[in-house]
Amino acid sequence: MNIIIPMAGLGKRLRPHTLTVPKPLLPIAGKPIVHRLVEDIAKVTPEKIDYIGFIIHPSFGKEVEESLKAIAKKVGAEGKIYYQEEAFGISHALLFAKELFTGKVIVAFADTLFKAEFKLDTTQDGIIWVQRVDDPSQFGVVKLNDKKEIVELVEKPTTFVSDLAIIGIYFFRDGAALAREMQYLIDNNIKDKGEFQFTSALQNYAKKGAKFMTGEVTEWLDCGNKNVTVQTNQRYLEFIKDQPLVSEKATLVNSVIIAPCFVGEGAVIENSVIGPHVSVGENTRIYDSRIKNSIIQRESTIRSAMLENSMLGNFIIFEGSKLDLSLGDFNAIT
Incomplete structure (x- = not known):
């Protein structure tokens, strides 16, 4: 099992705190956000984590890189660093860690923390982690069929589609198959809203027969700006x-x-x-x-x-x- 964490963004909404420290290394209850994220994923993952790939901006520096490798080591994995200088969409970013898309893979965005009561079912083709929200128009959501399979991903729906918001954590049983779908977008210059979208790769993967299920978390915590980061610190202190x-x-x-x-x-x-x-x-x-x-x-x-x-x-x-x-x-x- 490998984990890939894209975190090359500069965290502009959290400035001035992110002028000197990358957002995923800001502390929540005494540990960096990304450290909490890795620990929480490890708790719900029944299999050994082999590698954790951190996709960062080159400007983050060697001290940050060593900190990230240490975080991986604490859950028994080896940390690997990949560099992304320009942003052209999530599919483009993830392919910097293409070598880790082998076998079972978790993709997790580094500004999300969560509380979950389930154990990850690694026999499924794919699992998209979600939480029910009151206003789904602000989020990407998933639409389910009567078998509880995901049949559609909709970004910020203007009419009601579903109240299951995508929190930014995904599991795939065949990482190589997903990587091929992302590479297909790059090779054919297929963009949506000017970027190589992750949802486009997922939709293509599903059309080829992959079945995606949901993993519903009990609480989803954001670290996007100062106020919600302080609120996340409050909730996390309650958790522990x-x-x-x-x-x-x-x-x-x-x-x-x-x-x-x-x-x-x-x-x-x-x-x-x-x-x-x-x-x-x-x-x-x-x-x-x-x-x-x-x-x-x-x-x-x-x-x-x-x-x-x-x-x-x-x-x-x-x-x-x-x-x-x-x-x-x-x-x-x-």
Whole structure:
């Protein structure tokens, strides 16, 4: 079993956080998004994962590449790096890792996390992971027949087709067959909306007899912008709240941690109330502050802060205002 993760996008909707760190390496509950994704896929996959191919932009650098290889190693796989400089659609991107499209393959997009209760059925030709949504017009959806087989994929339908939204994770029993369909698009310059679409390859594959089923997740978490990333951090902390999340090598002085929170190794928290739903990175120092529902990354210093629904990067120095006030009746400061 191989996993291919296209992640060469520059994450513009999450700037300024993605100016120095690729979006898939931003932390959720103390681990990079892509690390959480790989772990979650491994939990529902009954077979050994041999290789994980990361398709990245060359500008990400060697440090990022080594981090990705380490993530693969932690689930018993070998990480392989492939470079994509220009974006011409998902089918084009995936073919940079063409050598990994052998046997059973999972394709997963690196800005998606999920919660699932099923085990992957690797005897099926293909499985497209979905979740029911209230407004399917904002998503790609799948249409099923009476045998629960996928008969059509529709991108952002204007009239109701289905409420099963595609979350961006796919399984294929014959990776080589899928690769041939993607290569066919490239060789014949077959584009839709100016790109070599993944859905076009899937439709062609299905026309040749492949049967696709659904794997329905119980929760789908997005990391597309700051607000939803903070919300995903909140939900993920709830998922793992029974695990030890506060490092024994963190220092707490006259402070309260309202669970669930992640506090990394070497963090120092003094005279503060943290939580619920806060992630604090390694060696970050927080003084005289009240913080909830936020992500604060590593090696940062926070003083006198009142933060909520916030996301702070690495090596940040932030000092809130210390006020000496005399307020009369019926005043409000917000």
